[in-house]
Amino acid sequence: MAYEIIANAATPQQREEKAVLRIDNVVKRFGDNTVLDHISFDVNKHETVAMLGASGSGKSTLMKCVNLLEQVSDGQIWLGDLDITDPRVDSDEVRARIGVVFQHFNLFSHMSVLKNVTLAARKVFNWDKERANDKAMELLKRIGMDHKAKEYPDRLSGGQQQRVAIVRALMMDPELLLLDEITSALDPLLVGEVLEMVEELKDQGATILMATHEMHFARSAADRIILLRNGKVAENGTPEEVMDNSTDPETQAFFRSYRS
Amino acid sequence: MRKEETVYAVSPVEQERQAFRKRQGTRSIIISIVSTLVLAAAIMLTLHFAPGWPRVQHTFFSGEQFAKSFPIVLQGLWLNVRVLIYSLIGTAVLGTLIAVIRISKSAVLFPLRILAQAYTTIMRGIPMLVVLYIIGFGIPGLGIFGRIPVEVLGTIAVTMSYSAYIAEVLRAGFQDVSPQQRASARSLGLTSGQTVRLVIIPQALRKIAPALMNDFIAMQKDVGLISTLGAIDAVRAAQVQVALTFNFTPYIVASVLFILLSVPFVIINDWYTAKLRKREQTGGMV
Numbered sequence: 001m002a003y004e005i006i007a008n009a010a011t012p013q014q015r016e017e018k019a020v021l022r023i024d025n026v027v028k029r030f031g032d033n034t035v036l037d038h039i040s041f042d043v044n045k046h047e048t049v050a051m052l053g054a055s056g057s058g059k060s061t062l063m064k065c066v067n068l069l070e071q072v073s074d075g076q077i078w079l080g081d082l083d084i085t086d087p088r089v090d091s092d093e094v095r096a097r098i099g100v101v102f103q104h105f106n107l108f109s110h111m112s113v114l115k116n117v118t119l120a121a122r123k124v125f126n127w128d129k130e131r132a133n134d135k136a137m138e139l140l141k142r143i144g145m146d147h148k149a150k151e152y153p154d155r156l157s158g159g160q161q162q163r164v165a166i167v168r169a170l171m172m173d174p175e176l177l178l179l180d181e182i183t184s185a186l187d188p189l190l191v192g193e194v195l196e197m198v199e200e201l202k203d204q205g206a207t208i209l210m211a212t213h214e215m216h217f218a219r220s221a222a223d224r225i226i227l228l229r230n231g232k233v234a235e236n237g238t239p240e241e242v243m244d245n246s247t248d249p250e251t252q253a254f255f256r257s258y259r260s
Numbered sequence: 261m262r263k264e265e266t267v268y269a270v271s272p273v274e275q276e277r278q279a280f281r282k283r284q285g286t287r288s289i290i291i292s293i294v295s296t297l298v299l300a301a302a303i304m305l306t307l308h309f310a311p312g313w314p315r316v317q318h319t320f321f322s323g324e325q326f327a328k329s330f331p332i333v334l335q336g337l338w339l340n341v342r343v344l345i346y347s348l349i350g351t352a353v354l355g356t357l358i359a360v361i362r363i364s365k366s367a368v369l370f371p372l373r374i375l376a377q378a379y380t381t382i383m384r385g386i387p388m389l390v391v392l393y394i395i396g397f398g399i400p401g402l403g404i405f406g407r408i409p410v411e412v413l414g415t416i417a418v419t420m421s422y423s424a425y426i427a428e429v430l431r432a433g434f435q436d437v438s439p440q441q442r443a444s445a446r447s448l449g450l451t452s453g454q455t456v457r458l459v460i461i462p463q464a465l466r467k468i469a470p471a472l473m474n475d476f477i478a479m480q481k482d483v484g485l486i487s488t489l490g491a492i493d494a495v496r497a498a499q500v501q502v503a504l505t506f507n508f509t510p511y512i513v514a515s516v517l518f519i520l521l522s523v524p525f526v527i528i529n530d531w532y533t534a535k536l537r538k539r540e541q542t543g544g545m546v
Contacts, residue, residue: 069443096449106444110462110536120448123458152539168448 019078020045020176020207021066026075028061028231035061037231038075043176048208050218053228054254059211062228063180066209067100080175096124099169103181105161107153107168113140114149117168125172139167143197159190163197170201177201179210183217195221215258219243227251318507325509329501333513336497337521340483343415343493347479350419355426360456362431376427383424388482392417396489414486422479429471433464466536473529477522484518494518 021043028036036058043049051059064070066077068084068091076085084094107116114136121132140146143163153161162182169177179198183191195217202208202221212218218225218239225242227235235242235251243255270278307313361369361376383391395417400408437460445455465472487496494517498510 067447069446092446092449092451095447098447100444100447102440102444104440106438106440108441108444108459108463110459110466119445119458120450123454124449172449 019043020047020080021209022076022078023062023066024076024078026062026065026077027073028058028065028070029073035231036065036072039228039231039233040075041226041233041236043207043209045207046205047223048202048206048210048221049224049226050222051209051211051226051228052213052215052218052254053211053234057228058231059228060180063100063178063209063211066176067098067178068094092124096120096172097175099172099174099177101162101165101169101177101179101182103184105153105158105165105185107161107165109153112150112152113145113156113164116153116164117171120168120172136167136171139170140164143167157190158186159193162186162190162194166194166197166201170206175207177206177208179208179212181211181213183212183214215243215255227254229254320508320512322507322509325501325505325507326513329498329510329513332501333494333497333510333517336492336494337514337517339411339491339493340480341521343411343418343483343486343491344480346415347418347422347483348476350415351422351426351479354419354423355430356461358423358427359430359434362427363434380424380427383421384428386421388417388421388485389488391421392485392488395420396486410486410489410491414483414489414491418479418483418486421482422475425475426472429468429475430464433468433471434460436467437463466533469529469533473525476525480522481518484514 019042023039023041026036026039027034039058039062041049051062053059061070065072066084072085076083078084079094079097082089082094084091107113108119111119114133117136117140118127118129118132121127121135122129137146137149140149143166145160145164145167148156148160148164153164156164166182182198183194186194191214195214198208198210198217199221210222222239225235225237225239226233227242229250234248235246242251246252246255307317310316358376358379361372362380364373386394392414396410396413399405399413399416434456441459441463442455445459446452450458484493484495487493487499492500494514495511498514501510502508
């Protein structure tokens, strides 16, 4: 299956190193509980960055901060040249520039697959129905789901729902794609079809920040691994550097626990 | 997308299961018919042998009185229908507004939230009849608005009382929609208002349709209370007939008409919720 889902897919030569997302000293506290403790890293254009870490290490919270579903307690987050933590920024506009896929798919159960995929185009970008439907059908066709366009989400398998959710997130060609543990709610047989799709997206030049527990996938798909521990960036490097060659005993212990 | 059902050849095990289910089905139907007949017979015999039955029958179920009062009560019912339609629109608008205010998190709306909460608490506490008196006799008593028809005052009272109930049902429904749906909608760039309108309300309505229907039917009956203000609705028309003839049959006429009025809504509601369930959820045996 060859998807071509990203508009203007860039060849590797064209790829320039430019931060699409810059996380700069971000702190998030819930009361006295510091969940994110001065986190800093970049996600460059066409780069796939995987955030790893034990449950409660702050991955999901950081995702929510980037998507403005949570407010940071300190620090800044830049999307391109825009400081999205600035309260004067239009959050709805920022969210529309970022595609998000959730662990539990979160498709709208009262809307057909096609309506789900076209909702943002119709209501946020004011596309006419024909244009939105054409593009959505095109995308659905590429993942082999066009025959399900009129179905309702609850009648699809988990893997199908998640692939539709990915298409929904990609519909408006987002600058950044956030994947928040998108395979955690899927059974092992369905994980493959979703990850395959993510690999295709990456090959077409998507910029992706993902939180995941799939170590093999992180190793093969990610250009860079960020390991979070107790709300801090414990490691930041290529998969080899972080997963194989780290000298930090805690990092070694973390990956050992997954290997066994 | 309706396709012709294909008939598949099935194994003897399945054939036996199908035959068993069919027998069970037939048995259930027979049992229900028999029990209904027994119950009906018991009621009829009890009434038949009750010493006062002929008089009760004459007082409540007189065919002659039924025919005579039917057109008059029906005319009264037309007022109920009109008041009902206006109150329904008013209740839907006001109830939704209050519910949306109640679930809003905006700091600006804080005073409105307190007001909305006070409104639902107070209005649900006051008996409908008292609301009717306060609005129906209080407002004209102020002498500001001139003469307002009692039908209008009644509509206002019904709307005020029922929007408090409806607001709470709606609020429960809105809050029952998973916060993840809201997060998902906002992530697409939808505004807070669009999220409520396009995602929260449609999903909530599916869950609370039966509860809303309950309130709607109760409202249909309570509209009859506007007769206390002097409006000639179905109940009042029946009352007038009763006063003229000393026969209670007109009340039965009114009741039958109210039941008939509610039946189409009940059927539509059941049909609609079943349709949505079938379309949006995978079925199962339980």
